[in-house]
Amino acid sequence: MAYPGEQLSEEKVFKDPVHRYIHVRDKLIWDLIGTKEFQRLRRIKQLGTTYLTFHGAEHSRFNHSLGVYEIIRRIIDDVFVGREHWDHNERLLCLCAALLHDLGHGPFSHSFEKVFRLDHEDFTQAIILGDTEVNAVLRQVGDDFPKKVAEVIAKTYPNKLVVSLISSQIDADRMDYLLRDAYYTGVSYGNFDMERILRVMRPREDQVVIKRSGMHAVEDYIMSRYQMYWQVYFHPVTRSAEVILTKILHRAKKLYETGYTFQTEPTHFYSLFSGNVTLSDYLKLDEAVILYYFQQWQEEKDEILRDLCSRFVQRRLFKYVEFSPTNEQMEKLMELRRLFKKIGIDPDYYLVVDSSSDLPYDFYRPGEEGERLPIYLLMPNGELRELSRESVLVDAISGKRRTDHKLYFPGDFLSDVSTKRATKKKIMEILEG
Template sequence: MSLSSKRLHEEKVFKDPVHRYIHVRDTLIWLLIGTKEFQRLRRVRQLGTTSMTFHGAEHSRFSHSLGVYEITRRMINVFAGRDHWNEEDRLLVLSAALLHDVGHGPFSHSFEKVFHTDHEWWTRQIILGETEVNAVLRQVDPQFPQAVADVIAKKSSNKLMTSMISSQIDADRMDYLLRDAYYTGVSYGHFDLERILRVMRPECDQVVVKASGMHAVEDYIMSRYQMYWQVYFHPVTRSSEVILSKILWRVRKLQEKGYKFRQPPRHFASLFTNELSLDDYLRLDETVMYFYFQAWQDEEDPILRDLCTRFLNRRLFQYIEFQPEKREEDWQKLQQLFMEMGVDPDYYLVQDSSSDLPYDVYRPGAGERVPIQLLMPDGSLRELSQESNVVEAISGKKRTDYKLYYPKDTLSACGQRVAREEAVRILTRG
C-alpha cells in the first residue's frame, strides 16, 4: 500500500506549549518525523543567539517545524469541501510544511553569511538527495520528493499550496511569532490564531481572509512588527551574532594562513575547500559548534581565544547608534585609533544594520511579495491596506537601524591613553 493512503493504527500526538497538541495520523508524516535529517533539527535552535538576551529562547527548529505542520493541518480542515481546494493535495502541503526548514544549519544566518551557504538550497538537497527523508517521500510516488521541493521553493504551479506555508500570512510566520513570543516571554507577539484560521479561505492562487476577520489580521501584522524590533533585532542579540560571525571569520582566515590549530576544525574542512557534501553538512549542528568554541578558548591565537571566551561567557560588545553615511569621517578615525591601540578593527569595530518591511503592497514586476487579500461579502477581493488604516500606515515602509559595536572593556584596559581617550570621545559623542 502506498504511503499516500496509509494511516497509523492510532493517532499520535505531541504535547506542545503553543498549540497544546500536534496531531499526526498519516504514516508518511510520522515516518518523516523519525528520519535522522528531521531529528537533527532538535540540535539547531530556532532563534540562534537570542537566548543571550531572552534566556528562555532555547526552542529548536524541530518544534517550530512541527508547529508549522500543525497550523497547516488546521488550515486544511477549514478548507475541506470548499471550492479551489483539492483534497489530493493534502499530504503534499503537509509534507512541505513539515520539511520547510530541514536544511537549516547551526546559527543559520551567521553561518550562512560567513561560509556562503543557503539553507533553502540544502533543504532541496535533503529532500532530493540520498537521504532517509527522500526514501520516505518516494514511498508515496517517485516524483513526490520533487513536488515537495517545488512547493517549498515557490516553484510549484499550485500557488495556493505555496501561499499556505510561504506568504505574508502563512503557517510558518504564524507559528514562529507565537512560539518565539512564548519562549522569549514577551507579550506583543501574540495574536488570535484560532480566529484567523476560521476566516481563511482557499482561492486559486493564494489563501485569502474573510473581511470579517480583518482586525485579527491587523493584530497579526502588528505582532510581527513588534517582534522584529523588540526581539529579532534586539541590539544585545545582534552583539552576540557579531561576535559569532567574527569567530567564524577568524577561523576561516587562520585556516587560509596555514595556522596550526590545537583543536583543528575538522568538521569545517570541506567548507574551507568549497567541497561541502550533504553528509558533511548534516554533521554540523550547534552542539558541534559549541564543542569547538569551548576548545578554541585555549588556542594560541589571541583573537580567536578572546572571541570564543566572550561568546561562551556572554562578554558582549557595547553598541551605539551609528549612521554610516553621516559619520564616515568618524569611522575612518576610529579604525586608525583602534590600530594604534593594538586592537584589530576588523574584529573589534563592527558596523551592523537591521531592516524590516512589515507589510508590502504588490507592484507588478517589482518582485514584491503577494499582498494579503480580503474576501468581501459580495465575493470580490480587496487588498488589506485598502480596507485597514492600521496596515496602510506601515505598508511599504522599510525601517533600518544602524549600530556600531566595540569591546568597551578592552578599550578601558588599553595602555595607549591618548588614542583611547580620543576613541572614547568619538564613541560617546553620539
C-alpha cells in the same frame, strides 16, 4: 504506493506549549519525523544567538517545524475540507512541505550562512531530493513526490494556493514562529488571535484569502510581527552575539587559509573553509558541534580567536552605539579604525557596523525585486480587496522599510586605561559624541 491514505493504527500526539497538542494520523508524517535528517533539527535552535538575550529562547527548529505542520493540518482538515478551489489530493503534499520547510537550516542559521555563503533553502531541497532517509520515505508515495515537495518549498509548484499556505505574508510558518518565539522569549508582542484567523481563511485559485470580518485579527498579526522583529529578532544584544559569532568563523577561516596550526583541529569546518561542502558534511553540523569548537578554541594560541571564543562562550559581548552611514559618520569610522590600530586592536574584528532591516507589510509592486503577494480580504459581495485598501492601520505601514544601524566594539578593552590612555580617551569621545 505505500502511503497515500495510510493511517497509523492509533493517532500519535506531541504535547506542545503553543498548540496544546500536535496530532499525527498519517503514517507518512510519522515516518518523516523519525528520519535522522528531521531529528537533527532538535539540535538547531530556532532563534540562533537570541538565548544570550532572552534566556528562555532555547527552543529548536524541530519544535517549530511540528508547529507549522499542525497549523497546516488544521487548515486543510478543518477549514478547507469540502470548499471550492481546494483539491484534497494536495493534502499530503501540503503536510510534508510544512513539516520539512526548515530541514536545511544549519547551526546558528543566518550568521553561519553569511560567512560561508550558503543558503539553507538550497540544502532543504538537497536533503529532500538527495540520498537521504527523508527522500526514501517520500519516494514511497511516488518517484516524483520528493520533487513536488521541494517545489512547494521553493515556491515554484504550479498550484499557488498550496505555496501560499507555506510561504506568503500570512502563512503557517510566520504564524507559528511569532507565537512560539513570543512564548519562549517571555514577551507579549508576538501574540495574536490565530484561532480567529484560521476560522476566516478561505481558499481561492491562487492563494489564501481572509474574510472581511477577520480584518482586525490580521491587523493584530501584522503589528505583532512588526513588534517581534524590533523587540526580539533585531535586539541589539542578540546582534552583538551574532557579530562575535560571525567574527569567530571569519577568524578561524583566515587562520586555516594562512596555514595556522590549531591546537584543536577544525575537522568539521574543512569543507566549509575550502568551499566544497557536501550534503554529508553539512548534515554532520549542528550547534553542539560548533559550541564544542568554541569551547576548545578558548585555549588557542591565536589571541583574537581565543578572545572572541571566550566572549561568546562566557557572554562577554560587545557594547554598541547608534550609527548612521552618513559621510560624517563614515569619516568617524575611518578615524576609529586608525585609532584602534594605534592601540593594537584589530578593527576588522573589534569594530563592526551591523544593520537590520524589515518591511512589515507590502502590496504588489510588479517587477520590483522581492515583490510580495499581498493579503486579500474577501468582501461580503465576493469581491477581493487588498488589505491596505480597507485597513487604515495597515495602510500607514505598507511599503515602509525600517532600517537600524549599530556600531559594535569591545567596551572592556577601552575601559582598561592602564596603557595608551590618551588614545583610548579619544576613541571614547568619538563613540560618545
